[in-house]
Amino acid sequence: xxxxxxxxxxxxxxxxxxxxxxxxxxxxxxxxxxxxxxxxxxxxxxxxxxxxxxxxxxxxxxxxxxxxxxxxxxxxxxxxxxxxxxxxxxxxxxxxxxxxxxxxxxxxxxxxxxxxxxxxxxxxxxxxxxxxxxxxxxxxxxxxxxxxxxxxxxxxxxxxxxxxxxxxxxxxxxxxxxxxxxxxxxxxxxxxxxxxxxxxxxxxxxxxxxxxxxxxxxxxxxxxxxxxxxxxxxxxxxxxxxxxxxxxxxxxxxxxxxxxxxxxxxxxxxx
Amino acid sequence: xxxxxxxxxxxxxxxxxxxxxxxxxxxxxxxxxxxxxxxxxxxxxxxxxxxxxxxxxxxxxxxxxxxxxxxxxxxxxxxxxxxxxxxxxxxxxxxxxxxxxxxxxxxxxxxxxxxxxxxxxxxxxxxxxxxxxxxxxxxxxxxxxxxxxxxxxxxxxxxxxxxxxxxxxxxxxxxxxxxxxxxxxxxxxxxxxxxxxxxxxxxxxxxxxxxxxxxxxxxxxxxxxxxxxxxxxxxxxxxxxxxxxxxxxxxxxxxxxxxxxxxxxxxxxxxxxxxxxxxxxxxxxxxxxxxxxxxxxxxxxxxxxxxxxxxxxxxxxxxxxxxxxxxxxxxxxxxxxxxxxxxxxxxxxxxx
Numbered sequence: 001x002x003x004x005x006x007x008x009x010x011x012x013x014x015x016x017x018x019x020x021x022x023x024x025x026x027x028x029x030x031x032x033x034x035x036x037x038x039x040x041x042x043x044x045x046x047x048x049x050x051x052x053x054x055x056x057x058x059x060x061x062x063x064x065x066x067x068x069x070x071x072x073x074x075x076x077x078x079x080x081x082x083x084x085x086x087x088x089x090x091x092x093x094x095x096x097x098x099x100x101x102x103x104x105x106x107x108x109x110x111x112x113x114x115x116x117x118x119x120x121x122x123x124x125x126x127x128x129x130x131x132x133x134x135x136x137x138x139x140x141x142x143x144x145x146x147x148x149x150x151x152x153x154x155x156x157x158x159x160x161x162x163x164x165x166x167x168x169x170x171x172x173x174x175x176x177x178x179x180x181x182x183x184x185x186x187x188x189x190x191x192x193x194x195x196x197x198x199x200x201x202x203x204x205x206x207x208x209x210x211x212x213x214x215x216x217x218x219x220x221x222x223x224x225x226x227x228x229x230x231x232x233x234x235x236x237x238x239x240x241x242x243x244x245x246x247x248x249x250x251x252x253x254x255x256x257x258x259x260x261x262x263x264x265x266x267x268x269x270x271x
Numbered sequence: 272x273x274x275x276x277x278x279x280x281x282x283x284x285x286x287x288x289x290x291x292x293x294x295x296x297x298x299x300x301x302x303x304x305x306x307x308x309x310x311x312x313x314x315x316x317x318x319x320x321x322x323x324x325x326x327x328x329x330x331x332x333x334x335x336x337x338x339x340x341x342x343x344x345x346x347x348x349x350x351x352x353x354x355x356x357x358x359x360x361x362x363x364x365x366x367x368x369x370x371x372x373x374x375x376x377x378x379x380x381x382x383x384x385x386x387x388x389x390x391x392x393x394x395x396x397x398x399x400x401x402x403x404x405x406x407x408x409x410x411x412x413x414x415x416x417x418x419x420x421x422x423x424x425x426x427x428x429x430x431x432x433x434x435x436x437x438x439x440x441x442x443x444x445x446x447x448x449x450x451x452x453x454x455x456x457x458x459x460x461x462x463x464x465x466x467x468x469x470x471x472x473x474x475x476x477x478x479x480x481x482x483x484x485x486x487x488x489x490x491x492x493x494x495x496x497x498x499x500x501x502x503x504x505x506x507x508x509x510x511x512x513x514x515x516x517x518x519x520x521x522x523x524x525x526x527x528x529x530x531x532x533x534x535x536x537x538x539x540x541x542x543x544x545x546x547x548x549x550x551x552x553x554x555x556x557x558x559x560x561x562x563x564x565x566x567x568x569x570x571x572x573x574x575x576x577x578x579x580x581x582x583x584x585x586x587x588x589x590x591x592x593x594x595x596x597x598x599x600x601x602x603x604x605x606x607x608x609x610x611x612x613x614x615x616x617x618x619x620x621x622x623x
Contacts, residue, residue, distance in 0.1 A: 165351050165353060166355045166356075166357055168351070169349065169351055169355040169357075169416075170357070170368065171342070171343065172320065172322070172347070172349050173369040173372050174341075174343030174369070174372045174373065175343075175372045179372065183357070183360070183368075184359070187359035188358070188359060
């Protein structure tokens with residue numbers, strides 16, 4: 001009996017390791033191998049390329065804008081949902097989940113249909129000389145759309161567990177909402193908030209589908225790192241494509257480590 | 272009158288949580304709002320605090336109508352049921368919070384908080400976090416936090432509900448003493464009649480969003496004015512055909528009666544003092560209640576409960592015994608009447 005349990009245990013562990021090796025470790029290792037195949041100089045050349053730098057800067061800019069906006073939105077929305085009672089609460093919670101269930105490419109198309117040349121908002125935008133589609137604002141907007149549930153999803157369970165009694169008690173003593181947030185709500189949600197922000201960052205950095213639709217692939221203007229990788233790949237610049245990919249991989253690994261540290265802190269806090 | 276409610280109504284959806292409630296409270300008194308869950312007692316407390324708005328009616332505190340006043344401007348200290356202590360702040364910061372909001376100067380805050388900490392007897396625990404405190408200690412901190420800004424009225428929502436039975440008794444008398452020492456008008460909500468009787472100067476009994484009776488614990492106990500109050504306070508059993516009992520005759524206006532264990536005296540057959548006024552009953556069950564015995568007796572198709580001292584002769588289930596009933600509360604839909612055993616009262620001259 002005990003023998004059998006041991007066998008099952010080893011079998012499961014073995015399957016897990018094989019699966020992860022084939023599906024995750026091998027591909028990631030390949031990225032680094034291909035990136036360095038023609039030596040460090042070629043790698044450095046690909047990374048030092050102007051278009052790569054512009055793509056990297058757009059990606060970082062987009063990520064910062066998106067994470068900031070989604071953090072604010074996530075805090076407001078989760079606060080509204082957990083601390084107040086109102087009729088359309090369930091509808092709101094469900095709506096916020098839409099980006100999780102919709103393909104990013106559809107998200108991109110939706111924004112083209114709204115803000116693009118054929119969109120209903122186009123005449124208005126043209127009047128004020130604002131371009132959204134095929135411009136950086138479009139890239140920002142679709143990335144916001146794709147990533148906005150992350151912070152919200154992380155905060156809702158934490159805030160629900162806390163309840164609103166502490167806030168009520170503070171309000172009853174005359175504390176304003178800034179003080180209440182700073183002294184009572186924030187200390188409670190800070191690790192969860194950071195965790196949500198990290199997930200949001202990871203997703204924003206790598207977003208491809210939605211951005212691909214609205215960016216128009218204007219090199220040096222609306223091309224983010226993932227799009228840049230695609231362009232290089234299509235031009236058969238395999239080494240460059242993998243070199244640029246490796247930047248994303250490295251950032252991803254850093255985020256993963258940060259995520260684990262934060263996860264550890266969250267668990268410790270809960271205890 | 273210090274706190275006054277006039278014709279207050281409050282509905283949650285279809286649920287009438289407060290139904291035309293009016294009462295007033297004197298300054299310095301300690302009031303217990305007592306009722307079963309869903310009877311509207313907590314709603315009344317939250318209405319006074321301003322955490323809920325009444326649909327109609329007026330609330331006065333210290334002669335001022337406070338309906339349109341923000342909760343924080345009503346001069347109220349509120350102790351939440353689960354204390355709602357700020358978990359990321361120390362005991363000191365918790366108590367100081369209200370004073371900091373009022374922008375009092377540091378020296379005053381320090382003085383006031385240490386005053387309160389010694390009042391609640393938690394000296395030395397200033398830097399503890401709430402999760403490092405026991406239930407009773409948390410309750411004391413919540414109490415001190417509510418008192419810190421010198422409120423004129425203290426409201427406590429089920430102050431002992433989250434504390435285990437043993438500490439609860441101790442805290443009850445502590446709370447009563449401390450409130451008397453501070454001299455603050457206080458209202459607390461409870462569903463536990465022992466708690467209300469022991470702590471409150473006056474009790475307000477609520478049921479279905481209405482006030483059943485208001486009075487001192489003794490008054491409510493001795494002269495319940497509604498059937499609900501009669502049944503809710505004290506241990507009670509209901510009797511259907513009370514007119515079949517010796518010494519009680521039928522009153523056409525009432526068809527049921529309430530009997531309390533204190534109204535009953537039991538003795539072994541042949542040892543009764545008033546045989547004419549007594550009744551024969553059968554012992555159903557005997558429960559040990561720590562300091563006395565609780566005896567369930569079947570009498571004239573009813574089950575009633577009587578207490579018996581541990582010193583008395585032992586009773587066994589199935590045994591026939593003599594039961595003397597001193598008095599009963601007769602009741603109908605809306606009134607209560609106390610009747611005494613006629614045989615006992617009509618011939619006191621034979622009693623010696």
